[in-house]
Amino acid sequence: MPPPTSASKTIFVANIPYDVSEEQLANTFSEAGPVNNVEIKFDPQTGRSKGYAFVQFYDEATALSAVRNLQEVPVNGRNLRVELSTDEPGPRRGGRGSRGGIPGHPGGPVGNAPSGGGGGGGGGPQGGYGRPAEDTPPRGYDAPPQVNRVDLSALPDGAPLPHGANATDSISKTLATVTPGQMQDVMASMKSLITTNPEQARQLLTSKPQLAYALFQAMLLMNIVDPSVLQRIQPLPATAPPPSNYPPPAQNAYPSYPPASSAPSYPPPGGAGYGAPPQQGGYNAPPPPAGYGTTSYGAATPAPPQPPVSGMAALPPSAQQALATLPEDQQQMLLQVLQLTPDQINALDATQKASIMQLRQQFLGTAA
DNA sequence: GTTGAGCGTT
Numbered sequence: 607m608p609p610p611t612s613a614s615k616t617i618f619v620a621n622i623p624y625d626v627s628e629e630q631l632a633n634t635f636s637e638a639g640p641v642n643n644v645e646i647k648f649d650p651q652t653g654r655s656k657g658y659a660f661v662q663f664y665d666e667a668t669a670l671s672a673v674r675n676l677q678e679v680p681v682n683g684r685n686l687r688v689e690l691s692t693d694e695p696g697p698r699r700g701g702r703g704s705r706g707g708i709p710g711h712p713g714g715p716v717g718n719a720p721s722g723g724g725g726g727g728g729g730g731p732q733g734g735y736g737r738p739a740e741d742t743p744p745r746g747y748d749a750p751p752q753v754n755r756v757d758l759s760a761l762p763d764g765a766p767l768p769h770g771a772n773a774t775d776s777i778s779k780t781l782a783t784v785t786p787g788q789m790q791d792v793m794a795s796m797k798s799l800i801t802t803n804p805e806q807a808r809q810l811l812t813s814k815p816q817l818a819y820a821l822f823q824a825m826l827l828m829n830i831v832d833p834s835v836l837q838r839i840q841p842l843p844a845t846a847p848p849p850s851n852y853p854p855p856a857q858n859a860y861p862s863y864p865p866a867s868s869a870p871s872y873p874p875p876g877g878a879g880y881g882a883p884p885q886q887g888g889y890n891a892p893p894p895p896a897g898y899g900t901t902s903y904g905a906a907t908p909a910p911p912q913p914p915v916s917g918m919a920a921l922p923p924s925a926q927q928a929l930a931t932l933p934e935d936q937q938q939m940l941l942q943v944l945q946l947t948p949d950q951i952n953a954l955d956a957t958q959k960a961s962i963m964q965l966r967q968q969f970l971g972t973a974a
Numbered sequence: 975g976t977t978g979a980g981c982g983t984t
Binding site: 616618619620621622624645647650655656657658659660687689691692693694695 | 976978
């Protein structure tokens with residue numbers, strides 16, 4: 607590796623017409639050499655281009671060359687003004703020993719996606735040419751990608767279910783046999799895969815919906831996500847019916863909350879979307895079950911000694927059996943949930959209600 | 975019209 611030069615690989619481009627896209631700029635400037643990243647700056651209020659941009663190359667020489675050669679090139683009728691960039695955007699990227707005091711945070715890709723504001727004529731500038739800044743230009747096909755590749759083909763599609771069992775049920779039970787430590791490991795691996803290789807992570811999750819389901823449920827258990835998140839993924843039918851008798855690799859065997867729609871689903875249609883703020887406060891909601899908070903999760907602190915479970919006997923034998931296979935802290939939690947009175951349940955918001963109903967359905971065989 | 979943000983710290 608050559609010593610990192612802290613000189614600017616980035617040029618400042620001004621006088622850009624409002625309707626020019628980052629792709630167009632990248633295309634223009636690739637005449638000087640491979641372009642690493644282009645960021646047109648937008649006014650977050652209006653969504654309109656501010657008329658200037660930063661174009662990053664892979665090396666300083668190319669940047670200089672661009673400044674020399676692409677000065678005043680006309681783009682959509684205006685002449686660009688091109689200079690080496692002076693100021694850098696804070697603790698963003700590789701300024702080794704240069705200004706910004708703070709060492710780089712693990713910040714993700716530079717997201718610039720001002721939502722589709724002004725309809726500048728013909729193909730708005732939005733869309734993001736940007737990709738995570740890398741240090742080396744793209745090579746030919748023989749260059750191995752610098753991401754974690756995982757062999758997905760090694761994974762089984764799924765195991766057959768016992769007769770009479772349904773998928774969600776089995777997933778929950780399987781999950782219950784996983785120790786908190788294991789669960790944390792899996793979460794960490796998944797997070798790593800997602801950050802280093804999002805595309806493959808997506809493939810994995812869509813091809814193994816049972817995994818997606820299990821991970822989500824695990825996140826609920828670990829209090830990593832709030833149940834209200836479900837609302838934002840897909841509204842859950844009021845009486846979540848545990849679907850399907852088969853493991854889910856096939857499309858129609860999806861468990862209930864991974865969206866079963868065939869179209870890629872994105873955030874729910876706007877409009878009323880913001881009208882339903884997550885009811886985190888839950889004034890009359892019971893406190894979250896202890897033992898699975900992120901702070902204590904998997905740590906050396908075992909669940910604080912709690913009074914012996916008294917309500918166990920109130921459950922049907924089948925439920926007792928199922929509970930008996932669980933670690934103690936989970937038993938406590940489930941018991942709390944299963945023993946909520948109808949009044950208490952009614953006090954919850956719709957999503958929480960739905961989750962609890964589902965748990966009850968699984969363990970008690972009845973939602974009410 | 976001309977130099978870059980901000981849901982957050984292993």
